[in-house]
Amino acid sequence: MSHPYPEDSTTPEQPGPLQPEPTGPRVVHTDGDAKDGLVKCLRCGATEISLNVATGQLRCHFCRFEWQGEAGLANLGLDGDIGELSGIVMGSGSADIVPSTDEVLTFKCTACGAEVVIDTAHGTQARCHWCRNKLSMNQQVPNGAVPDVVLPFKLPKDAAVAKIREFVTKRKFFAHPRFTAEFNPENVMGVYLPYMVVDVNAHVTLTGQGEHQTRSYTVKQGDNDRRVYDADVYHVVRDFELHVDDLTVESSSERLNQTAANSNNIINSIMPFDVENSVRYDSNYLAGFHSERRDSNIDQLTPIAHVQAGDIARHKANETLQFYDRGVRWDHEQVRVNGQRWVSAYLPVWLYSYHQTKSNGRTFLHYVAVNARTGETMGSVPINQAKLLGVSAVVQVVGTIAGIVVMVLGG
Amino acid sequence: MDMSVLADAATGISFTIGTGSDGGDGSNFGLLLLLAGPVFYGLMYLRYRNSDKRHRHESETRAEMHDLKVRDDRIKSIKGVSNSRMRGANNTEVRGARRGITETLGLGD
Numbered sequence: 001m002s003h004p005y006p007e008d009s010t011t012p013e014q015p016g017p018l019q020p021e022p023t024g025p026r027v028v029h030t031d032g033d034a035k036d037g038l039v040k041c042l043r044c045g046a047t048e049i050s051l052n053v054a055t056g057q058l059r060c061h062f063c064r065f066e067w068q069g070e071a072g073l074a075n076l077g078l079d080g081d082i083g084e085l086s087g088i089v090m091g092s093g094s095a096d097i098v099p100s101t102d103e104v105l106t107f108k109c110t111a112c113g114a115e116v117v118i119d120t121a122h123g124t125q126a127r128c129h130w131c132r133n134k135l136s137m138n139q140q141v142p143n144g145a146v147p148d149v150v151l152p153f154k155l156p157k158d159a160a161v162a163k164i165r166e167f168v169t170k171r172k173f174f175a176h177p178r179f180t181a182e183f184n185p186e187n188v189m190g191v192y193l194p195y196m197v198v199d200v201n202a203h204v205t206l207t208g209q210g211e212h213q214t215r216s217y218t219v220k221q222g223d224n225d226r227r228v229y230d231a232d233v234y235h236v237v238r239d240f241e242l243h244v245d246d247l248t249v250e251s252s253s254e255r256l257n258q259t260a261a262n263s264n265n266i267i268n269s270i271m272p273f274d275v276e277n278s279v280r281y282d283s284n285y286l287a288g289f290h291s292e293r294r295d296s297n298i299d300q301l302t303p304i305a306h307v308q309a310g311d312i313a314r315h316k317a318n319e320t321l322q323f324y325d326r327g328v329r330w331d332h333e334q335v336r337v338n339g340q341r342w343v344s345a346y347l348p349v350w351l352y353s354y355h356q357t358k359s360n361g362r363t364f365l366h367y368v369a370v371n372a373r374t375g376e377t378m379g380s381v382p383i384n385q386a387k388l389l390g391v392s393a394v395v396q397v398v399g400t401i402a403g404i405v406v407m408v409l410g411g
Numbered sequence: 412m413d414m415s416v417l418a419d420a421a422t423g424i425s426f427t428i429g430t431g432s433d434g435g436d437g438s439n440f441g442l443l444l445l446l447a448g449p450v451f452y453g454l455m456y457l458r459y460r461n462s463d464k465r466h467r468h469e470s471e472t473r474a475e476m477h478d479l480k481v482r483d484d485r486i487k488s489i490k491g492v493s494n495s496r497m498r499g500a501n502n503t504e505v506r507g508a509r510r511g512i513t514e515t516l517g518l519g520d
Contacts, residue, residue, distance in 0.1 A: 083477065171459050211497040211500075214488070227493075228491045229492050229493075229495060230488065230490045231488070231489050231497075233486045233488070233489060235482070235483075236482065236483055237480075237483075240480065244473075244474045245472070245475075246472065246473060248468075260462065260510075265461075265462065265510050269461070271466040272466065304507060311505050311506060312474045314501075315469040316475075317502070318503065324502075326495070326496055326500070327496050327497035327502060328497070328500060329497060329500050329501055329502070330501055330502060378464055380459075380460050382459075383459050388452060389452070391451070392448045392452040395448050396447055396448025399446070400444070400447075402447075403443075403447075405441075406444060407441035
């Protein structure tokens with residue numbers, strides 16, 4: 001980002017108080033030599049290029065030549081030692097979104113000169129109506145459509161369909177009959193969803209008290225025995241440097257909104273991804289898939305990332321707290337973030353969605369999601385409430401009878 | 412298949428009862444059996460809807476500790492307390508989950 005200075009500035013060059021270092025983020029440009037327009041096959045010059053999921057390489061549909069995209073984080077200088085991180089480092093694809101930036105952009109076809117429109121809300125490629133060449137958008141514009149890196153699909157569609165079918169088949173008994181009748185996993189969609197990947201270098205100091213059990217025994221209280229415990233109480237301090245690698249946060253406000261009114265938690269639960277294998281962004285990886293544009297900035301995601309870094313700090317500290325078998329109460333927690341590195345990424349998800357309309361007219365969107373790198377599958381299946389309530393009632397009756405018998409026999 | 416679902420549920424209930432009963436006390440076990448219906452409903456709801464699932468960021472994110480300094484000073488001993496866990500213990504707390512317990516149980520809307 002450049003800061004214009006007035007040309008007629010006459011500030012005398014006199015020794016004065018030391019000026020503080022600029023405190024803004026350090027931006028690593030990740031679209032340095034990226035070009036919009038025709039991206040041609042390295043061998044034959046055709047523009048029909050897409051990902052070959054089986055090999056993870058880009059393939060020309062015309063001459064079948066395949067090549068590997070440029071490695072992402074390491075080559076872009078966004079994967080260095082976390083301990084050396086200070087201040088904010090960010091990829092240029094993670095820059096703040098400028099609200100007035102157009103979603104629909106017009107490009108001039110470099111093959112025939114016609115004007116071609118790309119709707120960046122749903123993709124970064126379009127075909128020229130006149131010469132049939134495919135145009136790609138690889139340069140970053142401040143609307144969140146082009147990220148720093150992309151993690152290509154690895155799990156083929158057939159495998160995803162099989163995983164979704166297996167997941168749902170295990171949940172058929174109480175599934176809503178309409179869902180069962182309409183279930184067709186072939187309709188699964190490959191979607192690149194937007195995330196921010198964050199490395200955090202923090203200094204953590206946790207201070208509190210911990211308890212270690214020394215004895216457990218029963219005492220008489222009236223006619224009953226009561227179990228009580230003896231314990232030693234300790235003053236506990238843990239002070240360490242924490243290096244968090246590839247903490248991943250959704251960067252679409254729709255996916256971040258995880259409430260009972262949606263099943264976005266399903267998509268959240270299939271993380272983590274092997275982000276370290278992502279490659280530098282190239283629109284051709286998105287050919288044949290859908291994509292969702294990032295609409296959240298680093299400022300909005302920083303509180304989530306820092307709270308999650310705090311969770312990670314407490315979890316790591318627990319590795320040193322086995323002695324405190326009754327638990328530890330942290331009274332003071334300080335997580336001082338010294339450095340953080342933000343990279344925007346498209347990560348691959350196979351998504352099967354089902355729109356349920358309930359009897360009261362309300363609708364609910366159910367997802368079955370498959371992590372297209374690891375195959376981890378999770379889903380939400382609509383329930384046949386009447387059947388579940390009926391069986392629960394039967395279980396209750398059996399339980400009540402068994403409970404009364406046990407209580408009578410147990411005295 | 413139907414039977415396997417019911418068997419799964421039965422396992423879940425006996426697990427819940429097993430962990431909930433204190434030392435095999437007959438009356439507690441009986442009381443828990445009286446809740447078999449709601450327990451069954453809850454287990455099946457979560458099995459189908461998975462509304463309690465989330466990314467375990469605290470354990471599934473790669474992280475390393477360096478330059479660890481520890482301090483453990485005994486302050487006192489306490490005797491005859493009735494809680495098996497320390498009061499106010501928060502070392503396993505997770506605050507960055509995107510969804511609260513109210514919403515997990517479908518009570519948020």
